[in-house]
Structures are given as C-alpha cells and as structure tokens.
Amino acid sequence: MFSKILIANRGEIALRIARTCRELGIRTVIAHSAADKDSLPVAYADESLQVGPAAPRRSYLNSAAIVEAALQAGAQAIHPGYGFLSEDPDFAEICEANGIAFIGPCASLMARLGDKAEARKMAAEAGLPVLPGSPAATRGADEALQAADEVGYPVMIKAAAGGGGRGMAIVRRRQDLPSVYARTQADAQAIFGDPRLYLERYLERTRHLEVQVIGDSFGNTVHLGVRDCSVQRRRQKLIEESPAPGIPAPLAERMGKAAADAARYVGYTGAGTYEFLLDSDHQFYFIEVNCRIQVEHPVTEMVTGLDLVREQILIAAGRPASLTQPDVQIRGVSMECRVNAEDPARDFAPAPGTIAEFAVPGGPFTRIETHGRVGLVVPPYYDSLLAKAVVWAPDRDQAIARMERVLGEFLVRGPGITTTTGFLRQVLANPLFLAGAHTTAMVDQMLDKQATVGQ
Amino acid sequence: MNDSQPDPPAPRPSALDSLCRSALALLDSASRTPSRLRLESDGSSVEIEWPAQEPGRSGTTSQTAAMLPPGGPSEPQPAAGVPAEPAEGQGDAAEFYVHAPTLGTFYRSPEPGSAPFVQVGDLVEAGKQVGIVEVMKLMTPVEADRPGRVAAILVADAAPVEHGQPLIACVSHPQP
Numbered sequence: 001m002f003s004k005i006l007i008a009n010r011g012e013i014a015l016r017i018a019r020t021c022r023e024l025g026i027r028t029v030i031a032h033s034a035a036d037k038d039s040l041p042v043a044y045a046d047e048s049l050q051v052g053p054a055a056p057r058r059s060y061l062n063s064a065a066i067v068e069a070a071l072q073a074g075a076q077a078i079h080p081g082y083g084f085l086s087e088d089p090d091f092a093e094i095c096e097a098n099g100i101a102f103i104g105p106c107a108s109l110m111a112r113l114g115d116k117a118e119a120r121k122m123a124a125e126a127g128l129p130v131l132p133g134s135p136a137a138t139r140g141a142d143e144a145l146q147a148a149d150e151v152g153y154p155v156m157i158k159a160a161a162g163g164g165g166r167g168m169a170i171v172r173r174r175q176d177l178p179s180v181y182a183r184t185q186a187d188a189q190a191i192f193g194d195p196r197l198y199l200e201r202y203l204e205r206t207r208h209l210e211v212q213v214i215g216d217s218f219g220n221t222v223h224l225g226v227r228d229c230s231v232q233r234r235r236q237k238l239i240e241e242s243p244a245p246g247i248p249a250p251l252a253e254r255m256g257k258a259a260a261d262a263a264r265y266v267g268y269t270g271a272g273t274y275e276f277l278l279d280s281d282h283q284f285y286f287i288e289v290n291c292r293i294q295v296e297h298p299v300t301e302m303v304t305g306l307d308l309v310r311e312q313i314l315i316a317a318g319r320p321a322s323l324t325q326p327d328v329q330i331r332g333v334s335m336e337c338r339v340n341a342e343d344p345a346r347d348f349a350p351a352p353g354t355i356a357e358f359a360v361p362g363g364p365f366t367r368i369e370t371h372g373r374v375g376l377v378v379p380p381y382y383d384s385l386l387a388k389a390v391v392w393a394p395d396r397d398q399a400i401a402r403m404e405r406v407l408g409e410f411l412v413r414g415p416g417i418t419t420t421t422g423f424l425r426q427v428l429a430n431p432l433f434l435a436g437a438h439t440t441a442m443v444d445q446m447l448d449k450q451a452t453v454g455q
Numbered sequence: 456m457n458d459s460q461p462d463p464p465a466p467r468p469s470a471l472d473s474l475c476r477s478a479l480a481l482l483d484s485a486s487r488t489p490s491r492l493r494l495e496s497d498g499s500s501v502e503i504e505w506p507a508q509e510p511g512r513s514g515t516t517s518q519t520a521a522m523l524p525p526g527g528p529s530e531p532q533p534a535a536g537v538p539a540e541p542a543e544g545q546g547d548a549a550e551f552y553v554h555a556p557t558l559g560t561f562y563r564s565p566e567p568g569s570a571p572f573v574q575v576g577d578l579v580e581a582g583k584q585v586g587i588v589e590v591m592k593l594m595t596p597v598e599a600d601r602p603g604r605v606a607a608i609l610v611a612d613a614a615p616v617e618h619g620q621p622l623i624a625c626v627s628h629p630q631p
Contacts (some may be wrong), residue, residue, distance in 0.1 A: 031558075034619055050617040051558040058557070059618070064591035065558045072558075072615040094591075 001317050002026055002077045002101070006070040007045065009081030010060065010390060013293070014041035017079050020309040029073040031066050033059030035192065035379045040371045047073060054381045060084040063091040070100050077101035077316055079309075083383065086292040087114055087163070102244070103316040104270050105291050109409040113151045113266070113289045116274040117160045120286065123274075126265035128258055128286040131277070133200030141181040144199055148177060157181060160196040163288065165235030167191050170202050198431040204276040205439045208232065209244050209284065211259035212300045214271050214311050216321040219263040223256035224300050225330045231427055233348065233443045238420070239427060240296035240304050241335040245396055245436025247278075255284055262286075263358035271297070271312050295338065295388070299369060302334035302392040328398045332392055337407060339370075339387040341378045353416020354380040360408035365392040365402065376415065386419060396436065404428050478550075550606065552621035553599050559590035561597075561622060563612045573623070577605045585623055588616060603627050 004027040007014050018041060019029045030045040042048045044365060049069040052059035059065075060083055070078055078095055080086035086104065089111035095102040104110065113119045117137045124130045134147040137160045148155045148171065157180060159167030167188045171177045181197065189195040207230045215221040228244035229237045259274035273290040283408035297308045311321055343351040355376045360368050370387035378386065389406045393399035407421045407428070430446065432438040555561065563571040563586055573585045579599040586597035603625035610622050 050619055052618045062557070064593060065618075068560075068590050069558050225553060 002075075002313065004029060004073065004075045005103070005313070006031055006066070006073060006075035006078045006100075007041070007081065008060065008066045008078050010036050010039065010041065010372045010382065011084070011385060013081040013295075014039075015044055015371050016369050017081060017309055018045050020041075020307055020313070023307075024310065026313070026323060029071045029075055031060075032173060035377075035381055037432055039376070040373055045402070049073060054379060056084065056403050058181070063088070063094050063179070066091075067094050067098050067100065070095075071098060073226075075100065077103055077313070079103040079312070080292070082292050082295055083164075087290070089114060095391050101316050103312050105268055105272065109266060109268065110291045113291055115160050116158060116162055116165075116288050117196070119289050120198070120200075122266055123262055123286040123289075124264035128262050128274075131200040131203070131283060131287075134198045137196040137198045141178045144181050145174070145177055145196065147199055148174070151199070154202040154204075155199045156202040156351070157184045157197050157199045159184065159192055159194065161192035161194035161200055162188065163290070165232070168235070171199075185241075187403050189338045203277055203279050203285075204381050205441060206279055207244070207438075208237075208275070208440050209255065209278050210275045210290075211256050212271070212273055212294075212297070212308070213260050213263045213268065214308070214315065214321050215263050215268040216315045217318060218320050219264070219320050220324055221260045221268065222307065222321060222328060223260040223321060224304050224328060226252045226255055227296060227299055229296060230438055230440050231433065231443055232440050233447070235440075237296065237338065238424065238443065239325050239335065239337050239433075240299055241333065241396075242299040243330055243333065247282075251282060251284075263289075263362045271308050277310045289324065298369065298388065298390045299334040299336050302367070303330045303332060304328060305331070332394045333396045334390065334392045335396075335403050337389045337403060337424045338385055338420070339389060339407075339410060339412075339424070340384040340420045341386045341412075341417060342384050342420050344420060345418075345422040348420070350380060351416060351418040352380040352384075354378070354410060354414045355417055356414035357408065357411055358413075359411035360387075361389065361406040363402075363405070363409075366406055367391070372412065400428055400434065480482055513560075548625040551601065551603060551625050551627065552609075553585055553597060553623040553625065555588050555616040555618055555620045556595050556597060556621055557590055558597070558618045559588040559616065561610045561612070561614050561616045562587040562589060563608065569609075573605050573608075575605050575607060579603055579605060579625065597622060599625065601627070 005021050007017050007028055007030045010032060021028045028045040028213060029047040029049060030042055031051045032042050033047050033052055033054050034050060037050055042398050049072065051065040052062050063085060065290060078100055085091040087110060089107045092102040092104060092107035092110055096107060120130050129195045132151045138144040138147060153174065154170055154172040157169050158170060162168060164303055169180050169184045169276050171180045185195045185197055188197060210227050210229060212224040224388060225242050226244045226247060227242045229240045231239035255276060262274060263272060271293055275287045275292055277287055278284045292310060293308060301308055315321060341351050342348040355372060355374055358372050358374045367390040368387060372386050391399055391402040391406055393402050404425060407425050410421050412419045427433055427443065432442050482606040575581060579585060579602060581599060581601045583599050584596045584601055588595045588597055605623060606626045609624055610616055616622065
C-alpha cells in the first residue's frame with residue numbers, strides 16, 4: 001500500500017481526495033500553484049509543494065514539475081483528480097516511467113479511450129449500442145458530408161480529442177456542414193490541440209445518463225447504478241442524481257451490465273464512467289468514457305455506501321475492489337447541485353472575488369464538498385466550481401425538498417462574488433424537473449424564456 | 456481554516472537541519488568572513504552580516520541578509536508552502552530576492568565542476584543568469600530581474616526548490 005500520495009489538483013476535489021487518504025492512513029502532499037498557496041486543501045494536506053505560478057499551463061498542467069514534486073516528496077502515487085492532467089495519457093506515461101503509480105487506468109488504454117472516435121469503435125465492438133455515424137475520424141468536410149448523407153440530418157460534429165461538452169456542434173442542414181465543420185475543427189485545434197472530428201446522428205430531447213464502473217486488476221468489474229446528468233446549461237452539468245428518475249429497474253440494470261461488460265472487454269482498471277444518451281423511446285446509445293473520478297461521483301457514493309476515491313487508491317495499489325456485483329445495493333436517492341461562482345444575470349460569467357461571509361449548510365443527510373472559506377480569493381484562472389451540495393433521502397421528493405433547504409442555507413457573500421444557488425433553486429422548482437421528465441434541453445429553454453420575458 | 460486541521464503539526468526535526476544547511480551553504484559561498492552569524496530555530500531565521508568593504512561607504516555599514524529556510528515539507532507552517540518573503544528595505548540597503556521560476560533542482564553552475572554563475576559580492580545586471588532550475592532534464596535559467604550585488608546564496612547547489620522560493624538575496628546596486 002502507498003504511504004504517501006501526491007494530489008495534483010486544487011479546490012474541492014483536492015480536499016476530498018486528501019480526506020480519504022487521511023482515513024486510509026496515507027500521507028498527502030499537494031502540488032499547487034502560487035494562486036492556491038493559502039487554500040484550504042494546501043492547509044489540510046500533510047505537505048505541500050508549489051510547482052508553478054497561477055497559470056495552469058505552468059502549474060497544474062506542468063507534467064514534468066508535478067512528477068518532479070512527487071519524486072522530491074517521496075510519494076509513490078499521484079492522484080490527478082478531475083480535469084487538468086487526469087485524462088492525459090502522456091502524464092500517466094511519465095508517472096509510470098518514473099516509478100510512480102498514476103491513480104487511473106493505464107496510459108495506453110487512456111490514450112485509446114481518450115480518442116472519442118476510437119472509444120466509440122471499441123464500445124461498438126464490445127456490444128454497446130452507438131448512434132449511426134462516421135466509422136472513424138473524418139478526413140475533411142467532403143468525407144463528413146458523405147457520412148452525414150448516410151446518417152441523416154441533424155448530425156453532431158465532435159472533436160475526437162474532445163470531452164467536457166466542448167468542441168462539438170449540431171448541423172441541421174446539409175449546406176451548413178462545411179462552415180460548421182471548419183469552425184469546429186478550428187475550435188478542436190485551439191482547445192485540444194487536435195483538429196480531428198467525427199460525426200454522429202444528433203438526437204433531440206435526450207437525457208444524459210451515465211454508469212459508474214470500477215474495475216480491478218483481477219478481472220472484477222462492477223457497475224454502480226445509473227446517474228442522470230440531464231440538467232445542463234450549454235452541455236455543462238448543473239445537477240446530477242442517482243438513480244435516474246423514471247428509468248425502470250430492468251433498463252437501468254441492462255445499461256449497467258452493458259457498461260460493465262464494455263469496461264471488462266477493454267480491461268479497464270480504476271473508476272470510470274460510461275456516458276449514454278437516452279432517447280424518448282428509452283433506447284440508449286454510448287457516447288464516451290471518462291477515465292477519471294467525476295465531479296458528480298458523490299451521488300453514487302451516497303446510494304451505494306462506497307468511497308470511490310478509496311476504491312481508486314486500493315485498485316492502483318494492486319488490491320482487489322472491495323465488492324463484487326452481487327454486493328451492490330442501491331438505496332434511496334441522492335442529488336448533487338454544483339454551486340459555481342458565476343453570475344446568472346450576466347450569462348453565467350465567472351464571478352471571482354474574495355469571500356467575506358461563508359455559511360455552509362448542514363443538517364440530516366447533507367454533504368457539502370467545498371474548499372470555500374471566509375477570506376478565500378476565488379481566482380479567475382480556474383473553473384468556477386465553489387461547492388457541491390449533496391443530499392440523500394429515501395425518495396426523490398424528499399431529496400428535492402432537502403436540496404431546496406440546503407441551497408437556502410448557503411450563504412456566500414463578498415466583493416465580486418455571485419453564485420448560482422438562486423438559479424439552482426429555480427431549476428428544482430421547475431415542474432418538468434419535479435416530474436423527473438426533463439431532458440438536456442430544459443435549462444436552455446428556461447433561460448431562453450427568461451430572456452424573452454426580460455425583453 | 457485550522458478547524459479542518461485536526462492534527463497538530465508533526466514534529467519537524469529537519470527544520471534546524473535545514474537552517475544549518477542553508478547557513479553552511481551561505482558561508483561556503485561567501486568570499487569573505489562574516490562578522491556576525493545568527494541562527495534561530497523556532498522562528499526559522501538566519502542572519503549573516505558581512506563587514507562593509509566598499510570604499511567610500513561608511514565603515515559602520517553592514518549588508519544584512521535575513522532569510523527563511525527553503526520551503527517544503529519541513530516548513531513549520533504547512534499552510535504556507537513557500538516562505539513569506541522577508542520585508543524588503545531593511546537597514547539602509549534595499550534587498551531583493553531572485554526566486555525559483557519553477558519547482559525543480561537548483562544548480563549554481565552551468566555544469567558540474569565549473570565555476571558558479573555568481574558568488575557573494577558579485578555585481579549583477581538585470582537579466583544576468585545567476586543559476587539554473589532543472590525539471591526532468593529541462594533547464595530553466597534563473598535570472599536577476601534588476602541590478603544589484605549578491606548578498607547571499609540561500610539554497611545549496613543541487614537542492615530541491617519550490618516555485619517562488621527565494622534563491623539568492625541581493626542588495627540594490629547603488630545608482631550612480
């Protein structure tokens with residue numbers, strides 16, 4: 001077992017990882033930027049090393065300096081959290097080359113699954129349903145036009161190196177394809193440094209569902225229920241819950257088993273997520289695999305009783321996962337709201353500033369993951385997630401009522417600071433959401449309506 | 456903030472070691488014998504004074520280098536990975552520090568066995584290379600950002616350093 005782990009991340013996830021390490025009796029060293037030197041995770045960790053300045057490229061994305069920090073500190077493993085280097089196969093390879101365990105799947109598998117066109121092909125081979133689309137990355141707009149003609153419009157053009165809801169665009173008419181293709185290609189190059197695109201049929205009114213899986217190096221692969229992440233604004237998740245509302249148990253079981261089989265087929269180790277779209281006829285289609293711990297992992301933890309970060313660490317240390325499929329019991333309902341330092345009145349623009357007042361909700365079955373505190377300077381360099389409010393309840397109605405209470409208790413004030421709690425409460429009150437009948441279009445429709453009313 | 460830090464800071468036996476190592480490195484790098492050396496373990500400070508030698512300056516002037524030990528795991532305050540910068544302008548000479556541009560290993564010379572980039576007492580111009588920080592065989596030059604005279608080398612050759620760590624203390628070059 002590891003005696004010391006380096007955490008290559010910041011914010012709430014760095015703190016969350018450090019807490020599980022402490023429970024496991026593992027010392028932590030956090031590699032941080034100059035902007036985060038006074039942060040809560042840095043104070044909490046047993047040791048800290050400043051790797052670079054605020055700019056992520058020179059700190060949290062600086063593979064060499066982070067591996068060097070792990071070597072300096074004598075850490076045997078690196079937990080990358082989510083974002084930053086968490087799905088960078090080159091980083092995983094540098095770790096391996098320096099005798100440091102990367103807490104995640106092996107570099108070569110991560111490279112294959114990180115190529116979304118390749119991941120789609122592998123999923124189809126493993127028997128997962130995929131949307132009709134180009135068999136691989138297209139070689140230019142002409143080939144894309146030909147593929148789109150076969151698939152039928154509308155289509156979604158996606159960056160092969162994409163993820164996180166970025167580098168994708170919908171094409172509804174044939175004549176629009178060349179220009180949208182060119183624009184998406186430029187975006188893909190700018191965001192991911194890789195211009196390759198593939199395309200799939202675009203489905204209207206879908207739900208975004210995902211299956212959490214864990215696999216160990218002994219061939220034990222387990223699925224841990226279905227999360228619904230359909231509450232999205234411009235493809236960024238705002239609210240997640242498990243189990244998925246309105247999904248019959250046999251369907252959830254089929255999706256879970258299909259994801260676990262696909263993970264087993266590629267020899268997946270660690271924690272991973274298979275993402276799906278569900279259409280109005282309850283047909284599900286694979287979209288991508290996330291080779292990391294996800295922001296919304298707590299809802300799965302709350303309904304299964306399993307600490308997923310603990311599982312990641314055990315598996316990376318060569319231990320078996322702590323359960324097998326028959327041990328998995330889904331109990332009750334869990335929901336998570338992402339409280340972002342953003343201003344809904346200004347199109348959700350980041351609202352960084354200094355926190356002057358900070359009251360964290362509490363009470364029954366309430367879990368708050370945050371690095372926030374009075375005096376925290378929310379820096380403009382990183383994503384705007386300030387806190388995750390997670391609740392558990394025996395049923396969905398009670399979970400919503402509990403979440404409504406929790407968001408009402410949240411107090412975050414300070415010069416420049418605005419949060420999304422008010423907007424999240426509007427979503428909780430939306431009849432579609434209350435009925436569990438919402439699709440990924442709901443939030444954008446709410447905002448369009450507000451914009452129209454406002455004019 | 457400390458509420459979430461249930462454990463008291465672990466005993467840090469290496470704090471004094473670190474101070475001694477820094478002091479030795481300082482003395483080693485000095486071309487002259489210091490007039491005064493002061494170590495303090497708990498408050499983590501080293502003070503070294505050299506007698507002033509410059510002609511034309513008052514004989515009672517001394518150059519003082521106040522410093523904190525290298526940062527990192529053995530820091531007394533885990534919240535501050537990198538030591539807070541000592542106040543500049545103590546005494547009658549304005550001090551400044553050349554910091555590590557990245558985390559890595561600090562080298563004083565261009566290559567093993569060769570002469571150091573700078574010695575205590577050397578004059579440096581803005582942009583003058585005063586060391587190297589190496590990360591995974593990538594060499595990043597360490598440069599002075601303004602003119603001055605090297606007062607102390609704060610980190611031993613080949614020692615691990617953090618980003619932002621003070622490496623070299625300088626005293627502002629008196630303007631003509």
